[in-house]
Each structure stands twice: as structure tokens, then as C-alpha cells.
Amino acid sequence: VTTFHKLGLDIIRKAEAKTPLIYKGDSRKFIREQIDRCLEDDEYARLLMAYMLFHRVNQKSEFDFDSERSYRDYLTTNPPTTIKGETVKSYGEMEIANFLTQYGIEYQYEASYKVDTRTEEYGQYYPDFYLPQYDIYIEYFGTNSKGEVPSYFSGRGGKTATEVYQEGIAWKEGIHEANNTALIECYAYEKLNGSLLDNLRKALQKRGVPMEQVSVNELFSQMDTGKKNVLDGLAELFQTVLSLAKSGRLSSQGLLDLCSLPSYIGQKVLVRLFLPIYEAYEKMLSSEGAIDFNDMINRACDLVVAGGFHHSFKYIIIDEYQDISKGQYSLLQAMRKDAFFSLFCVGDDWQSIYRFAGSDIGYILNFAKYWGNAETSKIETTYRFSQRLIDISSRFIMENPNQLKKAIR
Numbered sequence: 001v002t003t004f005h006k007l008g009l010d011i012i013r014k015a016e017a018k019t020p021l022i023y024k025g026d027s028r029k030f031i032r033e034q035i036d037r038c039l040e041d042d043e044y045a046r047l048l049m050a051y052m053l054f055h056r057v058n059q060k061s062e063f064d065f066d067s068e069r070s071y072r073d074y075l076t077t078n079p080p081t082t083i084k085g086e087t088v089k090s091y092g093e094m095e096i097a098n099f100l101t102q103y104g105i106e107y108q109y110e111a112s113y114k115v116d117t118r119t120e121e122y123g124q125y126y127p128d129f130y131l132p133q134y135d136i137y138i139e140y141f142g143t144n145s146k147g148e149v150p151s152y153f154s155g156r157g158g159k160t161a162t163e164v165y166q167e168g169i170a171w172k173e174g175i176h177e178a179n180n181t182a183l184i185e186c187y188a189y190e191k192l193n194g195s196l197l198d199n200l201r202k203a204l205q206k207r208g209v210p211m212e213q214v215s216v217n218e219l220f221s222q223m224d225t226g227k228k229n230v231l232d233g234l235a236e237l238f239q240t241v242l243s244l245a246k247s248g249r250l251s252s253q254g255l256l257d258l259c260s261l262p263s264y265i266g267q268k269v270l271v272r273l274f275l276p277i278y279e280a281y282e283k284m285l286s287s288e289g290a291i292d293f294n295d296m297i298n299r300a301c302d303l304v305v306a307g308g309f310h311h312s313f314k315y316i317i318i319d320e321y322q323d324i325s326k327g328q329y330s331l332l333q334a335m336r337k338d339a340f341f342s343l344f345c346v347g348d349d350w351q352s353i354y355r356f357a358g359s360d361i362g363y364i365l366n367f368a369k370y371w372g373n374a375e376t377s378k379i380e381t382t383y384r385f386s387q388r389l390i391d392i393s394s395r396f397i398m399e400n401p402n403q404l405k406k407a408i409r
Contacts, residue, residue, distance in 0.1 A: 008300035032235040055266030085224025246294035247358030321347030325358035
């Protein structure tokens, strides 16, 4: 009876006739120290700040959803929060707020307009942003290039949602025109095509607003969580990425290739920040002649493939199979090619929770694809819960289309 890591270690010992040196250090502490070193480089510091300002939140457009409920649910799960800690109404507004902070431009979010605008139809006007130093207002309108809003937006009084929204835009424009106040208009389609911030910069410059970025340390000081907490959180994230990269045996270029799609710009920025940390970590292991836990699996796999180790197992039984990673699968596959064994796996895809550590649910969902002909037996009777609780939990879990169907009793 053994763990995967102990199996890997035993294979290395037997194949190399000596016990490998295991890295005993704190990988997160090492990563945190490397981040501090990297921040001494201005280009790295700016890249980190660009990530914090514009890429740290998983963003989707209003037009990516088919119902207001799904859109609101997404905003609740991934709130558009500015670098200062304010929660705003959309990701477009979040980018605008962070852009203004990046250039040291003071703003007020949804402050009351300087003139009383209340009518029978409309209440008091609260523009998205007001720049008190320059007496400029900024509005972010959630329309596409045709002036339309998402189809699930609600209409009113026999008018479509787009008609109602356009009337609201016209009312706001009329207020600014009547009171001779400066308004910069931004649109959701600009965010979609990547021109939002560039157009905003040009509009601000046209109105005499100086555009000079503040220092990285100044931006850190404005973060609601503080510099130390931000960098500690980044070190924790990088520790996860490190484990995933090594488990998946991804090189620096391999990580960049994963982010080749234009929509993955945030992930690409994160990878660029991670790569010097990754390279420093691997260089440190090499200089110490040590291996870490992922290397225990990977090196053992290489030794089996190279013929440096042979086994005599006829049966291998694996528990908690839903947690298997690519590295662990590769080691088993190499051993099975070396000498065939029967494989018996017990697992529950409903309990797969170790994706962050490298587990891949595909290995249990598509078992026969990876191992060939297989017999599947389902355990569908439980003595732990009442049927009422089973029905509620099963209905929730089965919302995921990528689950093995089970009728629990």
C-alpha cells in the first residue's frame, strides 16, 4: 500500500541505486522572495500593476449572457471591484476607475450631478464618474456598436429595452448640453474591441487632462488590501501555478502557448509574471541537486519509460481515482506498457475538488478512452442521508452537464 509520491520515490531509489535529495524548503516563501527581487525591475513592476488593474478579475461582457439572472449571478461571483476596493456596476466601469487611478486622476463615483434634474419621468441624475479637478463627467453606456443593449434587458411602456436605454442616453446628453458641462461617453463595444481605455485617454488629453502614470508604489498604497497582502496573495497563486505547470510537465513556452487566444490576455500577463519565478525555482532545485514532490512522479515516469525500472505487479487498485493528475496517469501508463496489469479504480466524480493541485476529472469521466475496455459498476445506494437531502443535493450537482449520471437512493 503506497501513495503515488512514495511509489515514485521507490522507483527512483531502485533505478538510480540511491535516495534522491528531497527539497525541504518552503516553496511559497521562495516564490515570495523572488517576487520582491523581480519588482526591483521597473518593467516587471509595471506589468504586475497592469495585471492588478485590468486582469485580476475574471471578466465577461454583458452580451455573453442569455438572461439577466445569469449576468447578475456572474457579477455576484466575480464582483467588479476597483483597485481601491470599491464595487462598481460593470467591468467597463471597473476598468475606467482603475485607469483613472493609474494616472492619478481623482474621481467621484456616482456623485449627484451639480444641478437638480428631477422631473416627473426621471429622478436626480448620478453620472458614473465626475472628475472634480477638471469638471468633467464620464458615462459608460452598455451598448454594442449598433446602439443595442442585451436582449434580456427589460423594456417599458411598450418600448423595447434598447429604445428605453437610448432615451436615457439622450436625456443625459441633453442635461450636459443644457448646463454646458463636459461629458465623455464610453461604450461597452469599445471594451469588447479593446479600444475603451485608448479612446478615454485621447478624450481626456483633448480636454487638457495631463496623462502621467503614478509610481507603482503609489498605486500599491491605494490598494485597499495593502502591498504585503497583495504580494502574499500573488505568491499563493504562483505556488498553485507552479504545481500545475510541473504536474502537467509544461515548459515556459508551453505555458505561453496555453494563452495564445486573444481572449486570454489576462492569463498571458499572469504567465509572463510567473515565468521568471518558475525559472528561478527550477534553477534552485538544479543547483541543490534536489527534487520536489512533482519531480518524484515525473522522474519516476521517465525512468520507467527509459527501461530503468521494471515491476512485477499483476493488479493495481487505486482509491480516490477522481483526484488523479496527468503526472500520476502518465506514470501508471508507463508501468502498464512495461508490464501489463489489471486495473481497478474507485472514485466519485461528484467529489472532485483538487483541480488546483493538478487533478483532471477527464480521467474518470472518460475512463475507457485512457485505459481501453472497462467495466463500470455504480454505487448508487447510500445510508448517510435521507432521500429528501439526496434529491436536493443531486439536483444541484446534476446541473453540471459534465457529470456521470447517477440515481442515488
